Structures are given as structure tokens and as C-alpha cells.
Amino acid sequence: LVALPHANAQTDPLPSWNEGAAKKSITDFVARVTTQGGTDFVPVPERIATFDNDGTLWTEQPFYFQLAFAFDRVKATAPRHPEWKTTQPFKALLDNDMKGLAAAGEKGLLQIVAVTHAGMTTEEFARTVLDWTSTARHPRFHRPYTELVYQPMLELLTYLRANGFKTFVVSGGGVEFMRPWMEKVYGIPPEQVVGSSGVVKFQIGASGKPELMKLPKIEFVDDGSGKPVGINRFIGRRPIFAFGNSDGDLQMLQWTAAGEGARFAGLVHHTDAEREYAYDRSSKFGKLDKAWDEAVKRGWLVVDMKQDWKTVFPFEK
């Protein structure tokens, strides 16, 4: 019997994954937990899958895309802030002085995030994000940032949902930055996006209409130990499947893997400088060090992007 390529493509739920141990570990796990009467069967409501976003579902280099958004917003709104011309870290950013920006450190970045993510209603912010995703372009790929999503992971999300899983994003990124576009791009609705957040205040606006105002104060950081905490807070169930790519995902993977019954924990290892980027233990964004060691020790899946992925981005096809 000859399997026609077309027929194959229709029946393979993960066509952008090369055949091998990585792909097999995923399909084996899904078969185990969905087989009625099997010892590892998991009822549909318990099939919770959580995914990190930056570096797991979309690219995070040369720096987090939310930071690119914040930088672009500073530049776009600079005419309304003449004081930025002489105040750091804004001056460095407006002068494209990356050394000066680096000198401002994390404190400088937080200042930039605060002024670009607050002082407007949640609805105004969402519109700003959607405007940016439709107009901004990635410096290397010259495409909208929302096109720099991983085709194999899109297939994995669809495959899990087709098998009764509820898919969630659990990201260190800002929840208000992610929700406006994730339903369209990942098929993940706003109520299944968990992320970091700033304080929001309910008030009756100038027009007499109620509104939610974003304040320049961080409320919750959904990273590291914050991830299992965020999962508990927002989802209220322990995932049976989790995927990340960096040390910020270690506790989410530990929490997932430590549950009773069949559990799946996976990491994306960025090994493909040609098609995407190659980085791990010493990267500034998406450092993969302790979580990698733990994955090896525990037998979690570590995806080798270069080896395991036939296609990286949807636009390659």
C-alpha cells in the first residue's frame, strides 16, 4: 500500500513535526489519556493544557515583543511628552541609544512599561495593542509580530483541542497585551489567557459611563513560582500537560508533572539560528538552564527545534 502525500497530510495532526521521539512522545501521551477504559484515561474536564507564550508559541528575540510594543509606543507618543527629550530612560530610547537604555537597567524598562501600559482604559489599551500588531514589523523577519508564531505549536494546540483538551496560555507577558489577538492567532479566547497584570480601577468616567482604568502599578507577575500560583488562581485545576521554554517555566512544569496520573511536561529548545534563533543557558531573554537540567533529570520532553520541527513559521509553507 502506498500512502499518498495528500492523504498523509490529512491524517497526520502534526505535519510540521518531523517523525521521531519528540512527536511520538506527544501523540503517545494523548492516546494514553484519551483511551476510554485505559489506566491513564483522563475525563475531558480535567484535560487542561498550559502553554508559556514568549519562546514557546512565538519568537522572543531579539527581545520580548511586548518590549518592542512599549518602545514603539514611547516613540509614537513622544510628541505629547516633550520632557522625554531630556529624561532617561526615554531620551536614550528616542535617540536609539541602546547603550544608554541598557544602562537604565530593569528600573528603566519598568518605567517605560508603566508609561505605555497605564493611564488609559482597558478598552483603549486593547485598541492600541491591535493597532500595533497590525502595523509593527519584526526587525529581522519584516513581518507582523503575530506571524512569528510556531507552526508546530499551532498544530499542537489544535490537536489537543480536537482531543478534548482546554488550552490555556500561562505567560509572564501582560494579560492585557496578549488577550486582544490570541483568540484569532492561537484559537485561545481571552478567558483562557493567564498573564502578568497591572492594577485596574473601576470608575465612572467623565461621560458618565463606567470604565476600567489601568494604573501604573504591577499587581501580579506570572513568572517562575508565579506560574503555578497563576494557574491555581485563574484555572483552579492542575494541568496534565504543560509546555515552556525557559527557567521561568520550571515551577509550572514541576507543578504539572507532580500531579497524579499521566502528566506531560515539555520544553522548546531554540537550536535553529538559521530559521529562527539559537540560545539557551546564557540568553538574556528566555534563559534555559535549570529547567533544562530538571527536564533531563525527570525525563521531560526537550524539543530540538532544528531537528524536530519540519517547519518553524506558517509563512515558510
Place this chain on the structure above:
Amino acid sequence: LVALPHANAQTDPLPSWNEGAAKKSITDFVARVTTQGGTDFVPVPERIATFDNDGTLWTEQPFYFQLAFAFDRVKATAPRHPEWKTTQPFKALLDNDMKGLAAAGEKGLLQIVAVTHAGMTTEEFARTVLDWTSTARHPRFHRPYTELVYQPMLELLTYLRANGFKTFVVSGGGVEFMRPWMEKVYGIPPEQVVGSSGVVKFQIGASGKPELMKLPKIEFVDDGSGKPVGINRFIGRRPIFAFGNSDGDLQMLQWTAAGEGARFAGLVHHTDAEREYAYDRSSKFGKLDKAWDEAVKRGWLVVDMKQDWKTVFPFEK
């Protein structure tokens, strides 16, 4: 043509609601937003419905059931806390000295909540809650608290879901107290329960297994202005349908009603001392005053429990 009672019961999605303006306002609204091509049509993903819990889905008299849980837990664990015999507010509670307990005020209640809701893992707490719901009995109805749910509201939840709505609880109650039983009782899964919460800490436990420890510190109060904030944080979409019963729901209803397109805002008014309880403007639990005035002003539905509900509790049938 004669409609047989049996056939009627099958086709009426809200059989415990008496015919009248209240029932009609609900079915009219659902018809409007689900009619393809109609001016008020709302796509399925946007059909978000939020419900308060205490006094809206289940009884809240003679006091909030979560308080009954906390009191019962103090009594059950008193042998491990000999110091409570001489310390307020615990002494008053153990002596059934309701006057002394009242004298301890809100501060005393918070102390009781703190000791009964913290110092254990989230999983231990969930087991404690389920043990309580299966053994504790309501002082007037002598039934498990989870049987004191409103049959008309159960039908409303089912009816909305059958029409493509996603139903959420948005309650001032503790989220960890509600999630363990709501899926079974209301058909609402943990990830669709929004509530108040305490701080939770991720740690590697004594056995080397990761765990989430509940700390005696309040993190978020999902009441009043906190309700639209909680809706934004957990759901990330504005509801098109919301139901409450007290002033703590005012801002949720305002936020819901102020959205564009068709919106539904409703209140349960407790008018039936015989079958349940009658209370409103001067009640200690579930005070309905400002929200009632606003409902009248805005034309929101105010359900008259005595008039509008054929059945109150499932066990009456």
C-alpha cells in the same frame, strides 16, 4: 389544539419560572442575541454571562454559608488549639456566645476566616470544603448547604448554556471555597469561577513534592467595584448578561449594562419569607438598596422571588 402538560414541560426551558414579565424578559433577550441576522445578534464567544453566588444562586441566610463553614471548622479544630478557650473571638464562638461574637465585629470574623482558610495546601483545603458540604446541615432547612440552590437559577444556567452562553460565577465568596463543588452543583467548572482570594505560595513541600500553600493574607476582594475588576482580570471580556441580588453587584451590573449592543442586568429580590427569606434594604447579609434603585431607574429586571418563582429549591419538587 391542546398542549399536554408533559409536552409543555419538555419544551419550556424555565419551568420553575411563573409566566410573566420576568420570565419573558429573559427569554426575549436570549432570542434577540441568538437570532442569526438580527440586529442584536451576538456571536457565541461573546455570550458571557456572570452570576453572583450568595443570594443569587444559593441562600445566604441566616448568614453567608462560607461563614458557617468557618465556624464549623473552628469547632472541629478546637481540640488542637487549647488557646482558643480563652482568646476572642474564638472563645465566644466555641461558647455559642453570639453576642460576644458580634462584639468582635468584622475584625473578629476576619481572624476566624484567616485561621480556617490558611496554613494548609490548596488541595487539603479543597478536601476540607467537600467534607463540609457533605456533612454540614443548614439550621433551618436541615439539608446540605449545596441543596439550598435556586431551581429557577439552575434552569437559567442550563438554558443560557444551551444557547451558547459561557456561564461564570463572580462572587465575593472565596474562590477556593466555591470551586470544589460548583461544577457538580451548577455545571460551572473551576476555571469559570471568579471570587475573592487569599495569597497562595508555591513551595517544595517536606516530601519533596511541589505544593501551593494558603497564607493568612487577603489578596483580592471580588465585591462591589472589585467585581468588574475581577471580570476583567479573569475573563477579559465584558459580560452581556449579569445577575446579582445586592449592592455588592451594582458595579458588575453597571459594567455589563454599559456595553454596546443588547445587554441584560438582573437582580433577585428576596420577598418570600415562607419558602426562603424576605430581606432587602436593611439586611446585614445581601443588602439590596442602591442597586435596587439603580435597577428601577435603568429598567433592569428585578425578580420578585415570591411572585416569579414557582419553585424555589430543587427538593420542593
